[in-house]
Amino acid sequence: MADNYDPDSPLLGALWRVVELSERDVSAQIPINFVTHPSVSLSAACFGNGIYEDQAATKCIANLLTVGYRRLIVDLYWSPERQQWTFCPVAVPLNVVGASTQETTPVSSASPAVLSAGEISDVITTAEGSAQSSTTGPSPTSTSEISGEKERRQAGGPTTTSPDAVQGAVMASGPSRSPVYKLGPYSCTQSLDVVTMINILVEYFQETEDTVRAHIIYLDLNLHAAASAETPDQPAPSLSGAQLPPESMLIGSLMDASLSTYIYSPPQLLRDRSNLNHSWYSVLEKDMPIAEYFITEEDSNGYYSTPDGWPCENYVQEVKAKRLLLGWGSVDPQIEGYNFTSDSDVIFPQHYLRSNIDIKADPDESLQSGCLFKPGVTDVAGVNSSWAVSSGIPVPTGANLTDSLMRLSSLVRNLTACGISPTLNDTLFGKTADSDVGLYRNVSLSSTWSWAFGEPRNSSSQATDSNDDRCAIMDVTRSGHWRAAACAEERHAACRVGNSPYKWVLTSNKVSYLAAQNECPEDTEFSVPRTGLENMYLYNYLLSQPKDMINPSDDDTDKREVWLNFNSLDVESCWVTGGPNVTCPYAISSDTQRRTVIVPTIAAIVILIITALTLFVKCNANRRNSRRKKRVIEGWEYEGVPS
Incomplete structure (x- = not known):
């Protein structure tokens, strides 16, 4: 199982790791159903070229996890003949095993055309409206014999392959030498199956099992029946009785066998919900979910429960040591006889971890419909953003790749700001993520809702003892994104009303960051947005204020900025909330000449x-x-x- 998780490297620079960590930490107490994450379909991102080959698939999934996709949409096809869950829509017939193979042109992935860090930066910067892009298009790709065959089919060539043709159309697949079989529109190995993905996840969790890189992963599992190799372009036959997966081959059984250590399951959620006194309310405050996000009920004995609440990421990861949630997506009619009851202890029911939001975008990529921000509505029930996921992202098309990427980046930013997890279910510009991960990274990084591009400044430089650029502000001129600023400057500060997610006021006076905590009005608290939607509410509140109310200085009315309760005063690059005296939860290097965040430990x-x-x-x-x-x-x- 070695090297199953083996992404291209490096994929994220120091600045993006700080941004990613900042967002994870600031939302650590938000119930997980209200935290947005980029979502991607493996069928589109990894298999959009019709090639289902082990090494390319392994690289693709590893790359997607590494660049920040936390929700994977997985299409699995049951082959009753092989008793196997595959990614390929057509079942490789049993009679090809042991057949003489003809080794021809190797199956090769497209030559890498990963956008450079500078090119990614240009695209995202331009989408934010602060610079012009200088991105160049990706380099041309080499085309394998299989890819050429696909193009011929699209042009009207033959689209079916008999079992005899399958046996005679085997091609070597590179270093792994796994035979690839041409099955109508697809080219598939018989060894690429659900176990391949499970092994990748096991190694991913082991490799990132630390307090800096740990994240929760969500799998949306779509079930299909595999089509017959004799009629690969026809719908799969309906399955019943012995044709359906046996108990040992149920998805839940396979997942639980290797990943049980990491799975947060439906029974665990029900137990936690039934007695909050012994679950979410029995832990350290930093691991408790924000109660304003769910309904709580109290019985006569003083015990609390919730009918709709979810834990926060801190509780799931640090208290329960879990990192994986599984949920059913779509199920084809041909396999609706699947034994879902036996998997109910491992996999959440349909629509439990996902609420599809249909969106419509204007030409400038702002949302014409679907945005969950509702002016004047500030209660959680009224906004109803639980598990909000876009049903898909319309990928812009055109001759100019730079322009298309800019528009796509803008749309992803707007979705996240509206409280919706963006879903990518298209193959980006004909490239899969194993051959051109840069395109997919651009979408993932564009889902950042907190820091403005290039911020926080000096995050990868050596620290100093000054307070320069160590405190966070929201900048209205940067669409409500954040910048790092000198803590001694005076501004109004953002104060949360009660612990309401969406209600904000400002301090009456301009103060330094160090004094802001004591200046908020009664029943409010100096705070920071914890999700993209919370950020949108504060941003729109600031837009409603007079310019002279929120500009940092009377002689510069073009600047509109307010303090946020987020700073790196203790250790540069380690951004924390809670005021100027809060310490970094990660230890400091023993090297007295440098104060950098290098030893994540527990506070x-x-x-x-x-x-x-x-x-x-x-x-x-x-x-x-x-x-x-x-x-x-x-x-x-x-x-x-x-x-």
């Missing part, structure tokens, strides 16, 4: 040691504790996520 170390010992005694063998170790990557030394 409450004593509590965690006690917790770890308690879990050890109770569980006798905690799998994740056994793997806990220090690692060093790109100068960042860290420890594993606590179990």
